[in-house]
Amino acid sequence: MKKLKDINEMKFTKNGFALLRSFLDETSCDLIRSEIEATINSGVSGACIRPNNTLHLLQFDHEIIRIVFGKPERLKKLKKQVAAKDLRWISGYISSKEPFSPPLWWHQDWWCWNHEISFRKDAAQVALLIYMQSTTLKNGALRIIPSSHHSHHHLNKFRDERNSQENEYELDHPLMSASPDQFSPSIQKGDAIVIDYRLLHGTEGNQSAFRRDCIILNFTPNWVCLPQEIKSHLAGHMCQPKNITQFSSKDCSYFNLLPEFSGEKKIMTVSLFPSD
Numbered sequence: 291m292k293k294l295k296d297i298n299e300m301k302f303t304k305n306g307f308a309l310l311r312s313f314l315d316e317t318s319c320d321l322i323r324s325e326i327e328a329t330i331n332s333g334v335s336g337a338c339i340r341p342n343n344t345l346h347l348l349q350f351d352h353e354i355i356r357i358v359f360g361k362p363e364r365l366k367k368l369k370k371q372v373a374a375k376d377l378r379w380i381s382g383y384i385s386s387k388e389p390f391s392p393p394l395w396w397h398q399d400w401w402c403w404n405h406e407i408s409f410r411k412d413a414a415q416v417a418l419l420i421y422m423q424s425t426t427l428k429n430g431a432l433r434i435i436p437s438s439h440h441s442h443h444h445l446n447k448f449r450d451e452r453n454s455q456e457n458e459y460e461l462d463h464p465l466m467s468a469s470p471d472q473f474s475p476s477i478q479k480g481d482a483i484v485i486d487y488r489l490l491h492g493t494e495g496n497q498s499a500f501r502r503d504c505i506i507l508n509f510t511p512n513w514v515c516l517p518q519e520i521k522s523h524l525a526g527h528m529c530q531p532k533n534i535t536q537f538s539s540k541d542c543s544y545f546n547l548l549p550e551f552s553g554e555k556k557i558m559t560v561s562l563f564p565s566d
């Protein structure tokens with residue numbers, strides 16, 4: 291008989307996502323919510339405004355990272371879900387949906403479709419999305435298409451260069467609309483969902499008068515197995531510490547989540563669409 295651990299691991303690989311209920315306790319959520327306010331109000335975090343969601347960068351030494359990683363059992367849960375053998379943290383963001391903002395279009399977070407690693411079964415990168423309030427179809431809930439990380443999906447044919455920064459799609463565009471095969475997980479405050487970077491996902495519109503906040507933490511489950519060029523690109527991410535010597539395993543229990551790379555520095559060409 292299969293052990294529960296194996297079943298969870300297989301589910302993530304097959305479906306491209308896994309839910310981590312009550313990932314954060316109430317106290318951590320409240321602490322993070324006040325850090326979110328402070329970060330947004332300070333205006334110094336490198337906000338990236340794109341239509342219908344605002345991203346604020348989280349550096350490794352940000353207080354929100356300290357709060358989330360401060361409890362080792364959370365990382366253990368994540369590792370188990372994605373069968374991580376060498377988990378490393380690449381980047382983090384606050385993802386806000388402003389009041390009365392339209393849906394975030396269907397997209398994939400994966401960025402190098404022109405590399406053969408894109409077509410392997412296992413995820414090269416995963417995103418952990420932690421929600422700071424419960425979400426519904428009315429306030430910007432996540433929507434995903436299960437298993438879309440492993441197969442061609444018809445929505446991909448609508449994705450093009452507008453799927454970047456400036457240009458919006460009309461509200462009735464297929465990338466903005468509900469898809470018959472979508473799944474909208476019911477999310478309570480503190481719940482998290484981990485998704486394969488290749489999974490098609492988006493959000494409902496936020497029809498409420500309140501901002502909807504999510505913390506996004508991006509990881510590689512098996513750093514040691516990645517090709518050098520991908521390691522080099524990811525290790526140079528702007529969320530990574532500029533001066534790694536300011537941290538040590540003595541003062542920082544999650545220091546070993548930092549990706550190590552000492553080879554030639556290389557930035558890869560970004561390729562956002564599977565057909566590129």
Ligand SMILES: O=C(O)CCC(=O)C(=O)O
Nearest residue numbers: 343385386399432493504
């Ligand atoms: O905020 C969310 O719920 C998801 C955001 C997202 O998918 C993204 O920013 O890439």
Ligand SMILES: [Fe+2]
Nearest residue numbers: 397398399491
């Ligand atoms: Fe995304």
